[in-house]
Amino acid sequence: MSPTDLIDKPAPADTSLLTRRVTVAPGMCGAGSLFFGQLGDWTWEAVKAATGTNVYAARSADGHPTYLSFYYFRVRGSRHIQPYGIAFGDEFDVTSRVFDLGPQSVMTLHRLSRPGTPATGLDPRAFHEEQREDCLYVENYNRWISRSHPDSNEGLVEASPAGHRHEHLPPLPAEHSPRGICGRARKAGTFHPGGIPGRTASAPYTTTYTLDRVRDLNGAGLMYFASYFAIVDTALLRQWRALGRDPRGFSRRTVVDHRIGYFGNADADAELTLTVRLWHSDTVAGDEIADVAVTEAATGRLLAVCSIQQLLEDS
Amino acid sequence: MSPTDLIDKPAPADTSLLTRRVTVAPGMCGAGSLFFGQLGDWTWEAVKAATGTNVYAARSADGHPTYLSFYYFRVRGSRHIQPYGIAFGDEFDVTSRVFDLGPQSVMTLHRLSRPGTPATGLDPRAFHEEQREDCLYVENYNRWISRSHPDSNEGLVEASPAGHRHEHLPPLPAEHSPRGICGRARKAGTFHPGGIPGRTASAPYTTTYTLDRVRDLNGAGLMYFASYFAIVDTALLRQWRALGRDPRGFSRRTVVDHRIGYFGNADADAELTLTVRLWHSDTVAGDEIADVAVTEAATGRLLAVCSIQQLLEDS
Numbered sequence: 001m002s003p004t005d006l007i008d009k010p011a012p013a014d015t016s017l018l019t020r021r022v023t024v025a026p027g028m029c030g031a032g033s034l035f036f037g038q039l040g041d042w043t044w045e046a047v048k049a050a051t052g053t054n055v056y057a058a059r060s061a062d063g064h065p066t067y068l069s070f071y072y073f074r075v076r077g078s079r080h081i082q083p084y085g086i087a088f089g090d091e092f093d094v095t096s097r098v099f100d101l102g103p104q105s106v107m108t109l110h111r112l113s114r115p116g117t118p119a120t121g122l123d124p125r126a127f128h129e130e131q132r133e134d135c136l137y138v139e140n141y142n143r144w145i146s147r148s149h150p151d152s153n154e155g156l157v158e159a160s161p162a163g164h165r166h167e168h169l170p171p172l173p174a175e176h177s178p179r180g181i182c183g184r185a186r187k188a189g190t191f192h193p194g195g196i197p198g199r200t201a202s203a204p205y206t207t208t209y210t211l212d213r214v215r216d217l218n219g220a221g222l223m224y225f226a227s228y229f230a231i232v233d234t235a236l237l238r239q240w241r242a243l244g245r246d247p248r249g250f251s252r253r254t255v256v257d258h259r260i261g262y263f264g265n266a267d268a269d270a271e272l273t274l275t276v277r278l279w280h281s282d283t284v285a286g287d288e289i290a291d292v293a294v295t296e297a298a299t300g301r302l303l304a305v306c307s308i309q310q311l312l313e314d315s
Numbered sequence: 316m317s318p319t320d321l322i323d324k325p326a327p328a329d330t331s332l333l334t335r336r337v338t339v340a341p342g343m344c345g346a347g348s349l350f351f352g353q354l355g356d357w358t359w360e361a362v363k364a365a366t367g368t369n370v371y372a373a374r375s376a377d378g379h380p381t382y383l384s385f386y387y388f389r390v391r392g393s394r395h396i397q398p399y400g401i402a403f404g405d406e407f408d409v410t411s412r413v414f415d416l417g418p419q420s421v422m423t424l425h426r427l428s429r430p431g432t433p434a435t436g437l438d439p440r441a442f443h444e445e446q447r448e449d450c451l452y453v454e455n456y457n458r459w460i461s462r463s464h465p466d467s468n469e470g471l472v473e474a475s476p477a478g479h480r481h482e483h484l485p486p487l488p489a490e491h492s493p494r495g496i497c498g499r500a501r502k503a504g505t506f507h508p509g510g511i512p513g514r515t516a517s518a519p520y521t522t523t524y525t526l527d528r529v530r531d532l533n534g535a536g537l538m539y540f541a542s543y544f545a546i547v548d549t550a551l552l553r554q555w556r557a558l559g560r561d562p563r564g565f566s567r568r569t570v571v572d573h574r575i576g577y578f579g580n581a582d583a584d585a586e587l588t589l590t591v592r593l594w595h596s597d598t599v600a601g602d603e604i605a606d607v608a609v610t611e612a613a614t615g616r617l618l619a620v621c622s623i624q625q626l627l628e629d630s
Contacts, residue, residue: 268563
């Protein structure tokens with residue numbers, strides 16, 4: 001009856017795996033970041049089911065609220081299924097699996113498939129190396145954090161919830177750990193420090209954005225992870241217009257790979273600087289990768305790094 | 316397991332009534348309009364359960380998509396429970412009931428109560444006349460509509476889905492029908508055509524807003540009903556700043572009554588004009604009602620009328 005009814009309860013032998021049949025509701029899709037927000041909610045659900053920790057009300061051993069924050073978020077699709085091409089009424093089987101990344105982190109993989117697609121487990125190698133055109137693949141690397149100052153969203157620190165269990169979760173093969181990718185992106189301010197083979201970058205485009213207390217804060221007063229998607233899209237749309245492109249085409253992009261590394265939070269009304277570098281394919285017209293860095297204007301503090309591969313409608 | 320698991324399936328004798336136990340997830344709350352979006356999703360769920368019509372993929376008899384659009388949306392709360400005071404981890408029992416308003420409309424009431432609150436049915440008289448301080452009350456009046464031009468969000472027309480059943484639903488007592496209120500508000504451009512007794516209005520504040528294709532469109536390309544809440548809040552925050560008030564206080568308002576009448580839709584990039592008139596209580600400091608009209612700037616077409624009673628934090 002509910003759009004997120006479980007169709008398979010996790011078996012006692014493997015609480016790391018969760019499967020649901022979903023009918024997409026208006027609040028899960030559209031032009032904005034609602035779909036990404038829904039993916040994140042599924043991650044929280046899966047982590048709660050797999051670890052037994054109440055992620056919605058977790059506290060550290062010393063009693064402070066601790067949040068299952070998003071550190072790395074990747075969505076891979078195709079021309080057949082992509083985050084901005086989902087409409088209400090669409091049906092998916094959502095398969096989720098949670099992996100051990102130590103006491104303060106957790107890795108969750110989701111695969112969205114159309115009902116009727118042959119079901120398989122969620123093996124990290126298959127997930128990364130055998131992607132199907134008719135499935136959407138999501139990686140969420142989360143870290144447990146806590147505020148170091150009650151009234152500020154700066155200086156968030158790692159803080160695992162009291163009694164958090166993780167040793168029973170399946171391990172993630174080292175070659176599929178996102179830690180190295182994130183560490184390098186954080187250091188370099190980009191997922192592409194050495195450029196991108198077969199692509200040429202245009203001159204960087206820079207714009208500013210004021211963190212919006214009407215739109216961008218979550219229920220704990222922190223910058224909402226899904227808002228980063230909308231904020232980055234705001235910069236991409238401004239650049240799109242500056243390039244003289246038809247804005248309607250922006251709404252018809254196909255986003256086949258979307259990655260965000262979350263490296264900082266900020267308070268409402270903070271001024272952000274967004275720098276976009278577009279990497280055009282040397283061989284395929286209309287295939288481009290937007291390489292975006294989000295910093296706090298006043299301090300230069302890096303808040304996020306983003307890489308978005310998009311196909312233009314006429315490509 | 317899922318945050319929206321049903322705790323009581325609707326009994327065959329009364330499919331109009333639906334009850335769920337909910338744990339609020341990050342995607343259901345926060346400063347923006349996510350909570351209102353969630354309420355609307357519950358309305359769709361309740362209407363589907365009560366009428367058997369698949370609201371997510373409805374079509375008219377001639378095969379065109381038809382949408383269960385929001386025409387009137389009211390949320391009433393208190394200092395104890397209000398839309399902007401909900402955090403993830405909060406638990407509610409959500410009781411919903413769907414009423415007959417003819418072949419092209421439907422009325423849904425929701426009551427949110429804390430688990431453990433004595434359960435009662437959802438009788439319209441009690442709903443309107445016996446409100447508890449510890450419950451949140453929601454009225455959604457929806458109309459079935461269809462696009463009259465496939466590429467435009469203007470000129471939406473009424474269009475009931477093929478085979479839509481409604482005669483079995485409980486009738487809504489005439490005194491609780493929203494039709495009169497909406498008709499008058501649409502004609503006058505305000506819910507308060509005769510002023511508000513015991514309150515004095517300040518000079519109108521006007522601002523403009525460009526309909527944002529990154530944030531404001533739903534999965535069918537229409538202006539998303541929940542976005543109206545964020546757009547109106549954008550105007551209220553600008554006025555708040557213009558009055559020299561501390562923006563942090565805006566995030567700490569208590570909204571005890573929020574009404575929107577949806578009278579038009581618009582396309583992305585449309586310029587909107589928002590006019591806000593603040594009605595201050597003559598006796599209670601910090602108790603004000605924002606009376607807002609949203610029009611399309613180019614044509615003067617009325618898109619929405621809004622009335623928000625808010626209590627400032629120091630009141």
